Amino acid sequence: MSNTLLILILLGLMALAYRLGMRRSQRLVGGPGGVRDLHSLPSYYGFFTAIWCGLPALLVLFLWVSLQSGVIRDLVIADLPEAVRTLPPAQLGLVINDIQNLAQGNIVSGEVSLEMERAAAHYQRLRQTSFAASVVVVLSLALLGLSVGWRLVSPKFRARNRVESVIKWLLVGCSTIAIFTTLGIVLSVLFESIRFFEMVPIGEFLFGLDWSPQMAIREDQVGSSGAFGVIPLFAGTLLIALIAMLVAVPIGLMSAIYLSEYAGARFRAWAKPLLEILAGIPTVVYGFFAALTVAPFIRDNGALLGLDVSSESALAAGLVMGIMIIPFISSLSDDVINAVPQSMRDASLGIGATHSETVRKVILPAALPGIVGGILLAVSRAIGETMIVVMAAGLSANLTANPLQSVTTVTVQIVTLLVGDQEFDSPKTLAAFALGLLLFLITLVLNVVALHVVRKYREAYE
Amino acid sequence: MLSITPDTVALGAARKGVITAGFSPVADDARAINGTVGDITSADPRMTARNVNVYYGDKLAINNVSLDIGVNEVIAMIGPSGCGKSTFLRCLNRMNDTIDICRVEGEIRLDDQDIYDSGLDVVPLRAQVGMVFQKPNPFPKSIYDNVAYGPRIHGLTSNKNDLDEVVEQALLKAGLWDEVKDRLDEVGTGLSGGQQQRLCIARTIAVAPEVILMDEPCSALDPIATARIEELIDELREQYTIAIVTHSMQQAARVSQRTAYFHLGELVEVGKTDDIFTTPRHRLTEDYITGRFG
Ligand SMILES: Nc1ncnc2c1ncn2[C@@H]1O[C@H](COP(=O)(O)OP(=O)(O)O)[C@@H](O)[C@H]1O
Ligand SMILES: [Mg+2]
Numbered sequence: 001m002s003n004t005l006l007i008l009i010l011l012g013l014m015a016l017a018y019r020l021g022m023r024r025s026q027r028l029v030g031g032p033g034g035v036r037d038l039h040s041l042p043s044y045y046g047f048f049t050a051i052w053c054g055l056p057a058l059l060v061l062f063l064w065v066s067l068q069s070g071v072i073r074d075l076v077i078a079d080l081p082e083a084v085r086t087l088p089p090a091q092l093g094l095v096i097n098d099i100q101n102l103a104q105g106n107i108v109s110g111e112v113s114l115e116m117e118r119a120a121a122h123y124q125r126l127r128q129t130s131f132a133a134s135v136v137v138v139l140s141l142a143l144l145g146l147s148v149g150w151r152l153v154s155p156k157f158r159a160r161n162r163v164e165s166v167i168k169w170l171l172v173g174c175s176t177i178a179i180f181t182t183l184g185i186v187l188s189v190l191f192e193s194i195r196f197f198e199m200v201p202i203g204e205f206l207f208g209l210d211w212s213p214q215m216a217i218r219e220d221q222v223g224s225s226g227a228f229g230v231i232p233l234f235a236g237t238l239l240i241a242l243i244a245m246l247v248a249v250p251i252g253l254m255s256a257i258y259l260s261e262y263a264g265a266r267f268r269a270w271a272k273p274l275l276e277i278l279a280g281i282p283t284v285v286y287g288f289f290a291a292l293t294v295a296p297f298i299r300d301n302g303a304l305l306g307l308d309v310s311s312e313s314a315l316a317a318g319l320v321m322g323i324m325i326i327p328f329i330s331s332l333s334d335d336v337i338n339a340v341p342q343s344m345r346d347a348s349l350g351i352g353a354t355h356s357e358t359v360r361k362v363i364l365p366a367a368l369p370g371i372v373g374g375i376l377l378a379v380s381r382a383i384g385e386t387m388i389v390v391m392a393a394g395l396s397a398n399l400t401a402n403p404l405q406s407v408t409t410v411t412v413q414i415v416t417l418l419v420g421d422q423e424f425d426s427p428k429t430l431a432a433f434a435l436g437l438l439l440f441l442i443t444l445v446l447n448v449v450a451l452h453v454v455r456k457y458r459e460a461y462e
Numbered sequence: 463m464l465s466i467t468p469d470t471v472a473l474g475a476a477r478k479g480v481i482t483a484g485f486s487p488v489a490d491d492a493r494a495i496n497g498t499v500g501d502i503t504s505a506d507p508r509m510t511a512r513n514v515n516v517y518y519g520d521k522l523a524i525n526n527v528s529l530d531i532g533v534n535e536v537i538a539m540i541g542p543s544g545c546g547k548s549t550f551l552r553c554l555n556r557m558n559d560t561i562d563i564c565r566v567e568g569e570i571r572l573d574d575q576d577i578y579d580s581g582l583d584v585v586p587l588r589a590q591v592g593m594v595f596q597k598p599n600p601f602p603k604s605i606y607d608n609v610a611y612g613p614r615i616h617g618l619t620s621n622k623n624d625l626d627e628v629v630e631q632a633l634l635k636a637g638l639w640d641e642v643k644d645r646l647d648e649v650g651t652g653l654s655g656g657q658q659q660r661l662c663i664a665r666t667i668a669v670a671p672e673v674i675l676m677d678e679p680c681s682a683l684d685p686i687a688t689a690r691i692e693e694l695i696d697e698l699r700e701q702y703t704i705a706i707v708t709h710s711m712q713q714a715a716r717v718s719q720r721t722a723y724f725h726l727g728e729l730v731e732v733g734k735t736d737d738i739f740t741t742p743r744h745r746l747t748e749d750y751i752t753g754r755f756g
Contacts, residue, residue, distance in 0.1 A: 264562070341599070343595060343597055343599035344599060344601060345560070346557070346560070346593075346595055346599065347595065347599045347600075347601065347662070347665075348601075348611070349557065349560055349588070350555065350557055350588060350592070350593040350595070350666075351588060351589070351592065351593075351611065351612040351615065351665065351666065351669060352584070352585045352586065352587070352588035352589040352612065352615060352616060352669065353585075353611075353615045354585060357615055361611070361615075362601055365602070365603070366601070366602055
């Protein structure tokens with residue numbers, strides 16, 4: 001029997017509680033005809049009983065499961081020989097891991113000693129006891145809750161209000177979880193970054209022109225100085241984002257203008273969804289499109305022109321990223337262009353302006369703030385994009401404005417810093433957190449500005 | 463029940479004399495072409511519409527309407543809502559072209575030029591026949607740029623001084639100059655409703671049109687702003703031909719010389735404004751102006 005089964009049993013009990021509570025409420029007023037005498041509908045009494053049955057039991061089960069492993073671990077350690085108990089924490093952790101693996105029948109590192117066997121048996125016993133205890137406690141709590149809820153059911157009892165408030169607290173709980181998770185992630189990134197800045201000065205990080213995060217493991221190792229200047233990464237990021245925007249803004253904007261101002265209803269009905277499908281293509285697909293099709297194409301054509309194009313170029317990544325972003329720009333712009341009131345078009349056309357003059361001189365200026373907002377959102381998307389650049393832009397942190405060379409971006413470096421086996425407290429690994437924090441701050445600012453601009457724009461036309 | 467305003471009461475009193483004098487729904491001798499009662503022609507026509515039909519898709523919105531619009535006259539178009547007043551007005555500068563499903567048949571001439579001729583360009587036409595809309599619709603640009611919009615589009619001026627002059631003249635004629643001359647670079651949408659509407663009139667005047675079409679220009683304005691616009695219409699009549707759609711019969715009576723009454727897409731009766739409001743000859747016109755429906 002496992003916890004899953006226990007939860008299933010609990011759910012079964014809750015269903016039973018629902019029926020019992022509902023039945024009782026109906027019986028108390030003498031069958032379905034007397035429902036008017038009840039304060040709430042019978043189903044609310046059912047829900048109320050089910051909540052009494054399930055909620056406390058589930059809470060206890062949750063607490064039990066989250067506390068049990070720590071407690072068991074402490075008990076196992078307390079039972080270990082003195083020599084093992086006094087090991088440094090990291091090694092002690094390894095021993096405990098081995099014991100757990102042994103208990104679960106997994107592969108163990110190193111020899112299995114008699115003490116280990118004993119500890120593993122002890123561990124196993126403790127787990128079984130704990131589980132048995134949890135089943136007893138949880139099930140009896142559920143039954144107790146059921147009977148309490150069942151007893152509380154009476155015609156005057158305001159079950160609806162109780163259920164509503166439980167639902168409200170459930171929603172509050174969910175949103176709290178969402179907020180605190182985000183907050184937790186941000187804080188953990190922040191603290192790790194602070195640890196990084198204890199090792200590498202923040203000025204060197206922000207303004208350094210060199211990025212080579214390989215740290216020397218041995219004293220005499222060459223070429224692994226560990227330079228953490230972030231400028232080349234941001235230059236690369238901005239270069240690629242710039243190329244992407246140069247592709248996406250004109251194409252996206254013009255297709256939005258065509259779709260909203262010129263295209264017939266029937267064409268728009270299938271062209272717009274088609275364009276938005278572009279946004280649904282997984283970025284990894286764009287990535288290999290960039291790496292396998294666009295990059296070689298650019299290199300070969302560059303060679304024809306006598307240009308020296310590296311096979312992983314900023315241009316390839318930027319072009320493909322631009323294509324990926326087109327639907328963002330076009331659908332957002334389409335929305336704001338459609339929001340420009342028809343009366344503006346009438347005024348302009350009525351004075352003898354042509355269609356394109358109206359678009360250029362009235363509609364675009366009126367829609368501009370909204371379009372800018374859309375573009376800023378697209379930029380923050382471009383800066384945060386990883387897959388395409390990992391595959392098409394390369395890893396070398398060149399500080400260059402030449403789009404034909406390979407560059408690297410912040411996100412790519414975060415990936416490479418954390419891929420593979422890493423020590424968790426070397427500056428190299430911690431640098432990923434600092435990069436992440438910086439990236440987060442930049443996109444945050446971009447998004448706030450963009451949303452502000454878009455909202456301002458909405459207000460302009462009621 | 464009836465909503466009888468002072469004006470209609472006065473008109474009703476005048477009409478009673480007509481009834482006792484033997485009122486008949488349609489005087490036979492006055493039955494003009496196309497079933498319209500009254501004289502559709504004008505001695506000195508600026509625009510002439512003949513046998514105009516307008517369809518939205520398959521739906522007939524204007525049925526066989528013929529009407530002259532005379533030089534330096536204000537012609538009012540009245541009728542219950544949905545009867546096709548706006549539709550007819552929008553035919554006169556081909557604004558209906560902007561509605562995909564709209565189709566116009568018949569003949570409309572401006573100074574003897576067929577405006578639906580396939581060789582005719584709507585750009586100069588709409589400069590000659592300007593339009594003021596129901597809801598004031600200044601561009602979200604400065605007051606100056608609003609008025610300068612048309613002259614710039616049509617390349618009417620070659621330098622800044624000329625443009626300044628055109629803007630000032632247009633604002634003067636629209637009676638707005640004194641109120642805005644010190645803040646020409648503020649946005650036009652920041653003005654009051656009545657000022658916005660006069661700004662829109664200035665914007666229309668700035669391209670020196672011959673005809674100004676106004677579609678219920680006061681329906682979004684308060685009585686004082688309305689009175690201001692009505693005065694303005696009276697002044698503008700000296701230089702322009704004006705066709706105004708209005709839902710207010712008092713307004714039609716105050717500003718127009720001729721009145722056309724539309725009903726369900728047909729032009730029922732046309733005549734001198736004084737005659738229409740004192741001695742309507744068609745039963746439908748009479749019902750409408752006495753407030754029996756509308
Ligand atoms: N853009 C349009 N598409 C379809 N039907 C329209 C459109 N504009 C007006 N109509 C129809 O044409 C008729 C006349 O409308 P309109 O000219 O606006 O009347 P009025 O201005 O006298 O109130 C109405 O029945 C209306 O529903
Ligand atoms: Mg109308």
